[in-house]
Amino acid sequence: MKATLMYGAGDVRVETVPDPVIEHPTDAIVRTVRACVCGSDLHPYHSLPHGDHGRPMGHELIGVVEEIGDAVTTVTPGDFVIAPFAYQDNTCVFCREGFHTSCLYGGFYGSPEVGGLQAEFARIPQADGSLVKVPGTDPASADEGLLASLLSLSDVYLTGHHAAHMGRVAPGKTVTVIGDGAVGLSAVLASRRLGAERIILMGRHTARTDLGIEFGATDVVAERGAEGIARVLDLTGGEGSHVVLEAVGHMPAYEQAYGIVRPGGVISRVGVPQYEDAPIGFGSLFGKNITLTGGPAPVRAYLEPAIRDVLDGVIDPGRVFDRTVAIDDVPAGYAAMDARQALKVMIAF
């Protein structure tokens, strides 16, 4: 089959590799219908040391079950399924508490052992916990918008939702979203879905913030740093935002977050932090009773109601995809996202 491998920064290749096979009785093999490139794939695209062995890429997928291991009971060949970006058994203590990305028997795609999902086929470990059926939908006849929205549930939309959920977004709240990438825009849509009264989107790429407005942003702030902080404080009568959803992961975004959050408010991060140490003392978080939360989204926890929302037309998160490529053109897809020519790239098989 064809699969995507990264050999170092900027060096993405599509190569023919052996088809995956069932290795454990809890595995399933899925034929990919749609996959995509994630904003987080750009981190190794910038920094991965060059090597002789390519890293298998991709962790987002919708597809059709081809084969199941002997222990798999919840899906069967022919089922149309979504795979969350992490695998999990969905039954361990941390899964039961809603934090599936910490599953005792789970893990992440993209290692030599588990493989990546930007590929024609994929081995899905812990298939009973890691695949969720899309009811009543035939991917062969479904429209492109529906497929895109279902694909977005494997990571990007539910990462935005996780930010909002952990940030306790609710009716009456003012929410500020930092970052107009696909996760930031998803956080806007999720905040609207959770009933936020006001949604301020901080970003300066007009094509993206325009989609943010369609997703529910009530204000757009293009300024950054001290100017951006002043602008949000101004918009909130000097009080600051109840909730700040940080969808970037770099230190200036974090500094912006604690600058605009109001006393007693919440900063919820879903941009993977590209730093370890940061201010959390009296002058940043403690003095104002700020709560800091967030982490890798336990997509599995939110998947069933989100599938219903998509099938019912309540949300259309697939609009973050603005380019579709065939598997052979995945390297061009990475380049387009890196150059900000594309917001998020879908791979059609």
Next chain:
Amino acid sequence: MKATLMYGAGDVRVETVPDPVIEHPTDAIVRTVRACVCGSDLHPYHSLPHGDHGRPMGHELIGVVEEIGDAVTTVTPGDFVIAPFAYQDNTCVFCREGFHTSCLYGGFYGSPEVGGLQAEFARIPQADGSLVKVPGTDPASADEGLLASLLSLSDVYLTGHHAAHMGRVAPGKTVTVIGDGAVGLSAVLASRRLGAERIILMGRHTARTDLGIEFGATDVVAERGAEGIARVLDLTGGEGSHVVLEAVGHMPAYEQAYGIVRPGGVISRVGVPQYEDAPIGFGSLFGKNITLTGGPAPVRAYLEPAIRDVLDGVIDPGRVFDRTVAIDDVPAGYAAMDARQALKVMIAF
């Protein structure tokens, strides 16, 4: 009147100063019945540069209203009252949201303008928001234990409660409290009051951890650092604690906190951080979806129900006081707390 002033590290003096007077129509003058020394008073006791002008000390008090300004309506001379450790109007937007320590019209005791509460009399700004009556109680005839418990509500117990409240302590939760000082022990008692299933107290002063057990601790861990982390993980079947209440404020306590909290858990800090930058990236908080919360306790938000709990005998938080001094002996009280000969020192007038 006699008042406590600190002239530099280790240099606490009781001096005769002018009696406070009403300066604003929203002020009240209170005659102190009991005051006390706070663990946070030991920070300047260790580090305050020496100077010619003493810093007025103290921010915890129960007393009797002597005089009120023209605008004060909720208390009247003769009322027996508790003063939370910060003053506030109790009506501004942040007070209404429950974060009184960020009151737009509030502030802290201990400046030359506002004065300290380790004194025979005190001027209380924003008296309508800053004094709460104790119903049906005459301080002249009340027993010592009741007075101690009421005094503890001005700061220490409700700081422990704030930690537990922000940490979302609830039935079924495993809570670990770091620190066996008066705030840590209060956090144990508050966690029991909120229904925690298991309360692990990390501390190694047996006299203190014994009181912690009486307050509801189910386990005591004397080890610190990596050994302490291993011990708590062992006690929790390798899973870690749902909630960690950090009542110390030094970096090793914070490092211990993220070592023992379970995925999806909460670290709630009420020890004033003696650091600004600390680890919050993938390896400490983000990867496990840890929530970090806490700050200066909005005592006012919790005061009425806590007064009822004390008057009804549901809680006895005043047991953290293990020494009582007269005003002239306050310097010896500081020294005893600093030497850990006393857990918390009450000042009787």
